[in-house]
Amino acid sequence: MSTLRLTSIVCLWLGSGAVWAGTEPGAAAGAELSGGDTTVFDTSHNAFSLSARNLEEKHRAAFYVGHSFFNENWLAATATVSSRDGLGPLFVARACSACHVRDGRGAPPDDNLPPEMMAIRISLPGRGPDGGPKPDPVYGGQIQTHALPGIKPEAVVLATYQEIGGNYGDGTPYTLRQPRYLITDLGYGPLASNVVVSPLVAPAVIGLGLLEAVPERTLRTLAGRPGLPDGIAGKVNLVWDAARRREVVGRFGWKAEQPSVRQQCAMAFNGDMGLTTSLFPRENYTEAESICRSLPSGGNPEVSDEIFDAVVLYASTLAVPARRNVTNEMVVHGEQLFKQLNCAVCHVPRLETGKLPGFPELSHQLIRPYTDLLVHDLGEGLSDHRPVFAASGRDWRTAPLWGIGLVGSVNEHTFFLHDGRARDLSEAILWHGGEAESARERFRNLSVQERTALVRFLESL
Ligand code: HEC
Ligand code: HEC
Numbered sequence: 001m002s003t004l005r006l007t008s009i010v011c012l013w014l015g016s017g018a019v020w021a022g023t024e025p026g027a028a029a030g031a032e033l034s035g036g037d038t039t040v041f042d043t044s045h046n047a048f049s050l051s052a053r054n055l056e057e058k059h060r061a062a063f064y065v066g067h068s069f070f071n072e073n074w075l076a077a078t079a080t081v082s083s084r085d086g087l088g089p090l091f092v093a094r095a096c097s098a099c100h101v102r103d104g105r106g107a108p109p110d111d112n113l114p115p116e117m118m119a120i121r122i123s124l125p126g127r128g129p130d131g132g133p134k135p136d137p138v139y140g141g142q143i144q145t146h147a148l149p150g151i152k153p154e155a156v157v158l159a160t161y162q163e164i165g166g167n168y169g170d171g172t173p174y175t176l177r178q179p180r181y182l183i184t185d186l187g188y189g190p191l192a193s194n195v196v197v198s199p200l201v202a203p204a205v206i207g208l209g210l211l212e213a214v215p216e217r218t219l220r221t222l223a224g225r226p227g228l229p230d231g232i233a234g235k236v237n238l239v240w241d242a243a244r245r246r247e248v249v250g251r252f253g254w255k256a257e258q259p260s261v262r263q264q265c266a267m268a269f270n271g272d273m274g275l276t277t278s279l280f281p282r283e284n285y286t287e288a289e290s291i292c293r294s295l296p297s298g299g300n301p302e303v304s305d306e307i308f309d310a311v312v313l314y315a316s317t318l319a320v321p322a323r324r325n326v327t328n329e330m331v332v333h334g335e336q337l338f339k340q341l342n343c344a345v346c347h348v349p350r351l352e353t354g355k356l357p358g359f360p361e362l363s364h365q366l367i368r369p370y371t372d373l374l375v376h377d378l379g380e381g382l383s384d385h386r387p388v389f390a391a392s393g394r395d396w397r398t399a400p401l402w403g404i405g406l407v408g409s410v411n412e413h414t415f416f417l418h419d420g421r422a423r424d425l426s427e428a429i430l431w432h433g434g435e436a437e438s439a440r441e442r443f444r445n446l447s448v449q450e451r452t453a454l455v456r457f458l459e460s461l
């Protein structure tokens with residue numbers, strides 16, 4: 001692997017097809033190429049920050065611009081015009097990378113601390129204007145924990161955890177931690193009494209253009225698969241496409257709430273950082289927070305189309321790193337168990353992308369994302385009680401597992417699931433319920449050697 005590592009240093013950020021010309025390691029034809037021809041070979045803490053290996057020459061400049069605007073802090077608007085201002089007045093973070101650290105995954109807070117790399121979504125029962133969650137009349141759809149000087153933040157959020165004990169089939173005990181999020185110090189009066197709170201940790205942003213390129217008919221076919229075992233029945237989430245002004249299949253976010261990388265990024269600029277784009281030109285404060293209007297705006301929109309496009313291209317073309325140890329005996333055994341336990345029914349190992357207009361490098365690729373991009377009922381234990389379009393509180397999008405074994409090297413933690421409650425991969429599996437309850441029970445009843453093999457397989461992804 002040493003030559004691979006060397007190559008990846010040379011291609012830092014711009015994994016180049018021209019530079020990379022080695023033979024593929026491992027015997028299982030292409031098994032390590034998680035992102036098809038876009039796959040990069042890096043296991044360092046930069047493993048999620050490289051561009052698609054086959055990135056077109058003409059996309060490179062925009063990738064660099066996107067990289068810069070994703071990683072650097074945005075500033076409050078002032079009298080002088082700047083391309084990087086307009087932050088807030090209410091916001092959660094100053095940069096995309098504050099949550100998507102090194103293009104990877106955010107961490108949840110420790111006990112009794114506020115979340116720093118999460119979105120705290122809120123809503124009321126019923127449907128909002130576009131059929132999505134109904135916002136709180138005062139605080140909107142997400143709690144903004146920071147504000148510019150002179151403006152009150154919306155609230156302070158604190159996490160607490162309760163330990164829950166359990167046993168593996170062989171008697172070995174384990175503990176899981178059930179989180180609770182408290183919203184206090186409200187800046188603009190009470191929250192609606194029936195508000196529901198959904199804490200979501202920032203996921204890694206690798207391979208997203210590939211997921212966008214998976215044809216809608218593939219997702220509909222996966223949703224229509226007859227006779228699945230264990231009562232598994234995924235469905236597409238149908239969400240609002242703000243640009244096309246119609247309902248389409250959702251793909252991004254923990255509940256497949258966003259239809260495209262573009263809309264997801266516009267939502268992030270707006271909801272997480274208080275920045276307007278041509279897609280979402282309204283600021284993120286409500287009438288009750290109209291004091292925010294007294295501050296200068298960073299332009300109309302605050303994020304120019306050129307910068308917005310570059311950030312979307314960046315988030316679409318960050319590469320998925322190759323698998324490691326694909327022929328290792330334990331890993332191969334774990335892969336068999338993954339299939340035998342029916343994990344692969346939801347975490348579908350291979351998909352093919354169709355044609356993504358403007359992106360030949362992402363089109364017609366055989367990818368290994370380990371997801372069906374469908375939402376599944378994972379049971380009451382994981383429910384946030386907050387429906388999002390067709391996804392109920394218990395429904396979550398099958399999390400793509402590609403790159404999951406590198407979260408430790410990139411982000412220096414191994415917290416998993418939508419709110420980071422799982423402290424390692426085994427805990428993530430033990431939280432599965434609902435449609436995945438049978439799979440979880442099979443895992444719980446494996447021998448310690450088999451459990452280790454399954455985890456080693458996940459670590460190879
Ligand atoms: C406050 C933390 C935070 C900040 C800042 C943030 N994000 Fe996110 N990001 C999230 C969370 C949480 C999700 C999951 C959202 C959901 O499930 O609806 C997410 C999801 C995404 C996704 C979809 C990933 C997937 O696998 O579906 C993309 C793309 C993304 N963010 C891009 C951005 C960009 C671009 C910025 C900066 C403009 C940004 N984010 C800023 C927290 C953040
Ligand atoms: C019914 C569909 C389904 C089955 C079966 C299933 N999963 Fe999942 N898996 C999901 C969903 C949905 C999530 C996201 C849940 C969440 O974040 O709350 C997930 C999350 C995960 C995660 C955490 C991913 C992350 O990014 O944090 C791991 C690891 C995982 N599953 C492994 C497995 C393994 C191993 C099995 C088999 C024992 C399995 N899953 C069976 C649907 C499924």
